Amino acid sequence: MVAVKVAGAAAVVKSEPMTTSQIDTIAAIATPPGAGGIGIIRISGERALPVLREIFVSASSAAPFSESHKLYYGHIREEGRLLDEVLAVFMAGPHSYTAEDVAEIQCHGSSLVLENVLEAVLCHEVRLAEPGEFTRRAFLNGRIDLTRAEAVVELLTARTKKGVDLAEEQLSGALYKALEPIRQSLLYARAHVEVAIDFPEEDVEIIDHDILLKQLEKEVQTPLGRLLGRAGQGRIYREGISMVIAGLPNVGKSSLLNAMLNEERALVAAIPGTTRDSIEEVVDIGGVPVRIVDTAGIHESAEEVEEMGILRAKCLLNQADLVLFVVDASCGLRPEDLALYDVVQQKPVLAVVNKSDLVPVPPDLSSLPGLRGSVVISAKQQQGLEELRDAIYAEITGGENMWEEAGCTPNLRHKVSLERAVTACDRIMETLEAGLTFDLIAVDLQDCLGALGDIVGETTTEDVLDVVFAEFCLGK
Secondary structure: OOEEEEOOOOOEEEOOOOOHHHHOOEEEEOOOOOOOOEEEEEEEOOOHHHHHHHHEEEOOOOOOOOOOOOEEEEEEEEOOEEEEEEEEEEEOOOOOOOOOOEEEEEEEOOHHHHHHHHHHHHOOOOEEOOOOHHHHHHHHOOOOOHHHHHHHHHHHHOOOHHHHHHHHHHHOOHHHHHHHHHHHHHHHHHHHHHHHHHOOOOOOOOOOHHHHHHHHHHHHHHHHHHHHHHHHHHHHHHHOEEEEEEEOOOOOHHHHHHHHHOOOOOOOOOOOOOOOOOEEEEEEEOOEEEEEEEOOOOOOOOOHHHHHHHHHHHHHHHHOOEEEEEEEOOOOOOHHHHHHHHHHOOOOEEEEEEOHHHOOOOOOOOOOOOOOOEEEOEOOOOEOHHHHHHHHHHHHHOOOOHHHHHHHOOOHHHHHHHHHHHHHHHHHHHHHHHOOOHHHHHHHHHHHHHHHHHHHOOEEEHHHHHHHHOOOOOOO
């Protein structure tokens, strides 16, 4: 296990020399698979410029790549064979994505063309990059901290606009900037504690316990608690929630799904049991990606295929974060509805009274035990849907405007380290209040600093980096 230390944008300091894999020149297709107007091949490492000069033939008489960060027009050729008409750019390190020498070739977006050009690149002492290796090098070379590296994959996988905004904030260093004042306060406290330890014979009190206690409470304990509290918000915006639509056959579950998606995603018919299997789609509700699942109507059935759908529906109910319990307003609350409610009420439940356009007064469901609320709608007439969205969002967020401070929301890895930092800070406060030895305070101060260092990647291990970059796609 190799410990890696990265200090801000400084050079990398490691406990062991860089491995061969870390100094190889690497290349990969950096655009998504499939046909498109443009496809990009990225090369990073000391051979980026020599390889480009070996396979690129300029269309003009000017010497190509005499200037960094300038596009050149020409052709890619390998052993005299024309592979594609391209634009190419060389970006000299450290002013590049990886802080190494980087070359990018903009080809036509055919997957076959891109593969041919990539093969030509790999023939010149270049190896295929691993998923996330370009961003990993950017981190190891000190261009970005680990929170910014993680924000890259969050940006690529964001499913709502607010999810993109959250990732962009993280990419700009929001969490790093939030942690830095906390870290500076801890460093200040540690410096004074170490002086007190080194000069115990001094008659003058070097540290005023009360002042240090108040300072750490204001500048460390309170902001750490706020950051830890935001971790749950970040999880919701990044991962979303699972919401299952449940109800008897023909109450309008599929119509509700179609109405929320604003498209005809599910088949709708007056015949009960139209939906035999689950249908899943992601819908944006207040910036939260909600995986909405339409299930088969749950009832006693002798028909084999429909019974399989009902079993799957019950399984999905067990996994749901929220259940929309749909009732047909024209039928009222039937004994079968009550029996189904007994099944679903183990989860957070919002009741949806559908087909309100068919009755003058919809049934009142407020007497149902444990119900979080109810909304009256007509999926067919597109009525009450905005109120339903508001109710769902309120249930997800607890009625709070989570987005106000969502700019720096820690992920699960950050949360674990923040919990360690908070625990160490609590020990510091207890030690100061008890007037115990400075040696104990010094140990806990270092533990707290170490936990924050793990978040930004100031000090971490190869194993942790492997986990962080495992989610990246090839070429990023």
